[in-house]
Amino acid sequence: MRTIVLFDLDGTVVTFSGGNPGPGRVSMRRAMRDLVGAEDATAGVRFAGRTDRSIVRAMLASVGFEGDVERAITDGIARYLVHLAEEVVRRPYLPVGDVGGAVEALASSGALVGVGTGNVREGAALKLASAGLLGSFDLALGGYGCDAEERSALLRVGAERCVAAAGGEATVVVVGDTRLDVEAARAIGARVVGVALDAAAREELEAAGAEAIVDACGAALVEAIRAVAAR
Template sequence: MELIVLWDIDHTLIENAGVSKEIYAAAFSALSGRAPTGLARTEGRTDRLIMRDMFLGNGLPVPEWPSIEAALVRAGQERLSDLRLRGTALPGVHEALKAASVQSGWVSSVLTGNIAANARVKLSAFGLDPLLDLSVGAYGADAELRPELVAVARERVQRLRGVPADVPAVLVGDTPRDVEAALATGSGIVAVASGIHSPEELSATGAPEVLPDLSDTKRVLSILESFAGRGKRPRTSSDRP
């Protein structure tokens, strides 16, 4: 049975221990010449939105995106050692990713608000990158809103891996935005309360089931298999022609 599994990164697969906010602050400072007045607001938002709001919130014009992305890449590369030292892969993540990666007919990748370069930094810091098909993932440079990233990932999976357009997809994430993106695009959702959002918050957003984390590999795989077993998904308005 075919399935597309799209994992969030921060607070779903890894704990970044504040390094993410430091990356945004460093990129902002490099472009503006001064420190931001407050921390970046993240919580499932894309890098495009995070950085735009940082500049507007500080009363500054928003630079062109290529300049912002280049600053984010530099800031991410410079903090790889800090991430390895202070951060960690979350419980059960290696096992869950390994189990998904060996399933016949499955494509296991990421759907993240991070730009692609920093997604690789974060995953490689804990040896997770070989367990994911990152070339077909969707990243924070690809769109402003998280639901739009689902169509990006689908198009890449279809084009690069030959997966039919109607194969089911399931998102795995820790924020209400992950749940909303799944529901808005006809995708499945595995919500995990491993970030700042409680099981009650995630359930209230529409998640049918919430796991405390990914430590129960058999349970995670069973839930993912249940989406594969539902067969072809209905097409939605978010699908690209």
């Protein structure tokens, strides 16, 4: 059976230097300042593992926004993309290990590599491009935060796009860095390999029941994906 691998982006494939808040959070904060005038609507809002629309929804709730929420989410994401495009020039994302090598190794062994991320597609492209990874992924084979607000739904879209491209039956392996990646993968019957950049991430992934956990993208990840897919 064919293996489909869906990669989360933030904390899995890309990270940033210079400490928190990262370029994504900074851009969301600026977008909300534009939209509702809040000084820092990101305060106390968890971003990791969530989708762009759900993040903006949570920020609107945190500032007590009372207008047209769906429209504000769309406007907020449009503003976010403007700020993100500027911010990644100042502070580009960085690959988490040998991402390009891992994707190549997976593809050469017959796996179909896609993306499963809460980023809207344009944001995903900006982040990957700034990390020099745009050429490593076929963005047509992916599910994004603009496809669905709920993570499991966007993973399902990503898997379906891969199946449509490859045909036949497939085992889906999700690669992610949070408990929410694991839960969403379970909801679509996928297996999970975790990428843990620190001890806290490893603990969260272990508790959520990821089948395997590695420290970065690279040869160990490729091996873990093959082993998990073969189970």
